Amino acid sequence: MNTRALIVSIVLSSAVAASAQQPQLRKVLRSEQKFTIAPAGSFILENPVGGVEVTGADVTDVEATITTVIRAADAASLQEARKQSGLLIGGDLNARIVRTAVAANYEKKLWSASVEWKVRVPRTASVRVLSSGNSRIQVSGVNGNVHVKNFNGTVSLTNVLGASLVESVNGSIIYATPQPRGNVILSTVNGHITATLDANLDFRWIAETATGDIRTNLPARGAFFGATFRGAVNAPGGPTLTTRSLMGNINLLGSGPRSAVSHSLREMPAITIATAPARTGQNAMTSSSGPRVLRLGSVNGFFTYETNLGDVKIAEIKGDADISTGAGEIQIGTVGGSAKLRSFGGPLQLGEVAGPITASTRAGDIVVDAMRRGGTLSTQGGTIRILFSGGPARLTSGGGDIIVRQAAAPLTAATSSGDVSITIDPSSSTETVEARTGKGNVILNVPPQFKADIDATITTSDPNADTIVSDIPGLSITREQVSGKTRVRAVGKLNGGGNKVVLQATGGDIRILTGKNARPR
């Protein structure tokens, strides 16, 4: 081979090699399929890897155009992709079931496939579409029932006369049928819903959203039941439209010549949170659909905040605090005055609180670094952890442990299930303590010279396993049988006696220990 030819062949082979490394061969495959179906039969399509468009038409069979787009790194991968994708067909005339099957390909770099369906069905058919992908699903012109279930991607139903059910997770739903004959249920977790019906249609409307807004330009009459609006549009009767979006907005619009501006059904308008707190006195903020997280640095004076839903995180409140959230976490660094916190679900976390605390949550832990003047904390389910309590405190949990690392004041702690572990301040010579658990252990850590009148009782079905133990002598133990269980009671005086300490445990131990003491603050 002469030099020039050699150079050309080297250049050519380099070009070929370079092009072989280019990503993406793209192949588009189109297929037309027909499936027989009874006039009032159901067409069920599952397509996890692409969009679906279903149109009711004057046809007797289901006619589908399936467009498969395969992208592959090379010819071998293309072949692999073709082998790994296909259709599954089943059912009968009454229920025709079709599924796109694409094997999950782990070599994502080498090939990917998407399959788009355009389907014409008899108008009288019912349609069911299942998708777990990101693509859009459209159904229109169908008189039968429609059921769509998807994950992401918008769902659009237009002129669907029969009963409709749409279930989405993150997708939005657009429904436009002037006069549906059946009930309509549109539900999505994180998406928005827009429904357009004839402005003159009579129908019932149920709308629910936890964080979003409910708006309409139709004359809707009804009332809110919690976060759910129930009412009617125009005259009573007609089909029921249910719109549920946990986190998104709901819009109900009327089609036709009337085109009023839509308004929110919620009584409390949304308020924009001020960026700067007031210089003196009171800061009051309320929000029905405010920010999901209210974050503030330092707040001078008294601070009040109430929201239906949202977290509250504030570094410092110099005055008193009164905070309530329908569902959310409350985190306050320090409070110069008293603290009243309410959450209907979510953990509460406080740093240093100078004044008394009243805090409650329906679900979640309560953690307080220091409650200088004590207070009342309760959770219906969760752990209560206090590092330091300097005033009378009442702690209640519906299920979960209660832990107090340093109690320097009277304390009552009760949990229906969990351990109660209390450490008395080393400088306290005596303290009034009441600790109970419906199922668990009670552990009281005291200084060696701690004085107390002890009344400790365990109720157990295994008296060998569950015991009362005290590092400090002075207790006498009795046992009795009560309703098939053994009740063990220890009473006596520690170090000559002092304030009353009542400890009760069911199905666990009681231990009075001198070994562990909290670090002084």
Next chain:
Amino acid sequence: MKHLNDQELMRIVQAGDYSPAAEIYDRYSGRIYNFAFRFLRNSEAAEDATQEVFVKMLKHANQFHGDAKLSTWLFSITANWCRDYLRKADNKSKESEEVLISLPASSEHSPDRNLEQRENEQRVRRALDSLTAEQREAILLSRYQGLSYAEIAQIAGCSEGAVKTRVFRAMETLKKTLMGDTRGGDRCLNVVQ
């Protein structure tokens, strides 16, 4: 007997005394049986295999060298027996080309826990069934018996590199089948040209 290790028990057997047989059986029958059962997918054959393995252990005890592990030797005997069984049995699986007749109308139901566990069990069994015999042997010995590749190589009569490849291919197939199972492992009928 329980305080003697395997080598000591086998020395007794090699000396003609079969009294340790029950102890050795108790130690290894569970593993041998489960391996055979999963390999052959047939409980009757697995029972025969288990019995034969221990009978062979007694008959050919002198072939056992004290420096090897008894478990490796027993699995060798089991694997040989199972391979012979498969060669003799008419067990070619039929390739099914039929279109799926019916699919569940709802594929998003939530099964109760027991059903879910049984379904997982079935999926794993089917996935193992889809392996070649060599791959299945290798993965069963590795995953369920915890044997090293060196031991599996000895049992399978191949190199460690071959074992590594078999286990790798088996895992690739299992992963594809178990993780990429769209619904119920149905076969595809390729209609998209």
Next chain:
Amino acid sequence: MSECSAMRESMPLLLTESLDKVRREQTLQHIENCAVCVSEWAGYQETWSLMADLPEVEVPARVKAQFLSRAGIAPANVVPFRSRPAFKWLAQAAAVVAIAGGSYFLGDYNAPRIQQTNARIDDVMPAAGIRPISTSPVSIAETRVLNADAISPEIQGRPNITNVQFVDGDATDNQIGVSFDITSRWTVTGNPKDKSMVRLLSYMLENEESMTPRSTAMDWVRRTYSDPANAEPEIANALAKVLRNDAHEGVRIRAVETLTNLPSAVGTQTRDALIQALKDDPNPAVRLKAVEALAQMTAGGAILEPAMVDTLRQKAFQDDENTYVRVKAAEALSNIKPR
């Protein structure tokens, strides 16, 4: 790409902990830095874990009978062991091993060995003065039947001996036997990733009867296994079982908190346990923490089974569920990107 292929070939070896230290480190480092291999590895782990769903089958009793019959051996009488609470079993039975095992390991290594002869061995009991030395790993929950010669005559530490029974099967053979339970203290040290250590901790998490040691074990596990270098799926699985089964609400809360902190808590069993807790647990704190853990997993790219997605969806719309839990379920769903 070829490096990824080589790493993928090593993944089964990684699963079975069969790689040498250097290669193991190389493989782990590659996985951590390669998006494709991270996904691959997750798939491998999941598959490996799913394979555990295949249960062990019991060998039919007739197989043993037939084998013994063919071998010309009469079946031995088996004395059933009395069942007792699991942990007491563990502690007490372990002590038998301690005495026997201790004598094996600490006994007289200068004892004469068996001299190889051609003579037939008539009696399987070792001759006096001979102490067989076991080199296989010691099981801490093993019962043993020993000849008195195998035990050191020195009994140290005043062990607690209970449940004593005297056995004399044959009055003419000048042999007597004594059965007993014994407590002893074991200290097991090792690397957090040693299989035995992981097994021991998993067993304690699942079976320790008393709640306080179980809680303590959990705190300790959280401290040790939160470090990604010590990630152990078996620990996560043990915690998942505690979450599913423990009757003590405080322990279940702690279990789900600990699971949230474990980098290895991404397997099917963990997700199953979290979903079940979200569905069924009567304590709202457990449900709350379970859904927070799921939200964290999905934010980290974990893939959930359709049934799990449905549970989250249903929970988001469950009217009588705490709103915070519902909102967190919605958050978990919003993080999911379908494959």
